[in-house]
Amino acid sequence: MEHNYIADIAEFEGKDVTFHGWVYSKRSSGKIWFLMLRDGTGMTQCVVVKAEVPEDVFEIEPTLTQESSVSVTGTVRKDDRSVGGYELTVKDIIVHQVAEEYPISPKEHGTSFLMDHRHLWLRSKKQHAILGIRNQVIKACRDFFEENGFTLIDTPIFTANACEGTSNLFNVEYFDRTAYLTQSGQLYGEAAAMAFGKIYCFGPTFRAEKSKTRRHLTEFWMIEPEMAYCDLDENMEWAEQLVSFILNRCLERCKDQLETLDRDISKLEAVSLPFPRITYDEAVNILEKNGIDFDYGTDFGGADETIISEQFESPVMIHRWPKEAKAFYLKRDADNDDLALGVDMIAPEGYGEIIGGGQREDDLEILKSRIKEHELPEEEFKWYLDLRRYGSVPHSGFGLGLERTVAWITGIPHIRETIPFPRTLARLEP
């Protein structure tokens, strides 16, 4: 089968071409009808004129339904009346299948209905644009790490231990014992960093949190770099470089998609390096200045993050957190043992936390006592503690939430549209 794509339509001006696709919509007007053809790479209008095609081709119109699969042959012509500037004067149409009545009409639908039809909703313009941007964000991450000497290390999905407590874990039967679905590749990433220096992992992670908000999924993807001989400040540099790289890539390569989504690009273009860095204490001050009665020592809520992010045009990094608010494996600040060397990056415009990370505790005895304090089973962290026995070094890393990053760049309010098939508290299908 010959393959030509609508995305390349300009190359075919004046020539005959066949596009294989689906009927997005059609309009009929007696002696002429129009077919909007979608082929996955783009859309173009096909014009069928009664006087210019065989009778049987013209007569196809009433039999076609939305999303019927067709191959359309015709001559590509420049025409300002057509969306995209080009259109196809039809010579022949081959119908592969006449679609049954398509549930998604061009008019409005509720999200619940659309999510029930997610397998079809993917064909819609906006969803197509969002997932196209997701693809570019992933590619940007891989390119960034590749260009900077990082090695991709795949970490396991089945794990025996929890890195941040067991309450949020999905457990699965694993022969005669229980395994958990990973909630982070970090601990394995630390092991790999000691082997390769700079690594990253990229994969799905699972959290059994009963969260019902626009920022949560039970299955989401994380990009987690881990660097040996790296302190908190360098860690923050890597984080801002990565996010800046991703953003610029999207601004360069996803103009069409951002336009389809009506994204206000000026807000994205306003982002500049270096990103602001504030301590946890400074963030609390911002909240208090804005009249929030904040409970010192706790993590920020969604509304708090929005207020903090509104103070800046670029993503803001909050570092040096009260130790109670952060995980056991974070190193403490040498100047204040009550502070953990963690960092969160908050996206602008209220999109919330997109990065969490920090410098890891590299001392064996301190780490052992932390595991004890947190009442975690030391036996399961035996291999992790080995990393502090055999050539321990200062090291840091972070996790970038892919879906939240895509939500911010696309300007989509709900994270569930940034992944092809979202898994939430109430949704396991389709």
Added chain:
RNA sequence: UCCGGAGUAGCUCAAUGGUAGAGCGGGUGGCUGUUAACCACUAGGCUGGGGGUUCGAGUCCCUCCUCCGGAGCCA
């Protein structure tokens, strides 16, 4: 788990306690430049389930279910 909101035609929504309606989508017909086309006609309903109040319930009360938004937790 808690707090709010919503379940009516395929979809999005109307309907003082008094005959269940519109737009879109579907069907039929018309139209040679339409862009969510337009015009005419047409089919389509166990008002989420169960119980109650009432002469009479989509509407009021109780209960269950489902979904949406938020909180907590987090990326």
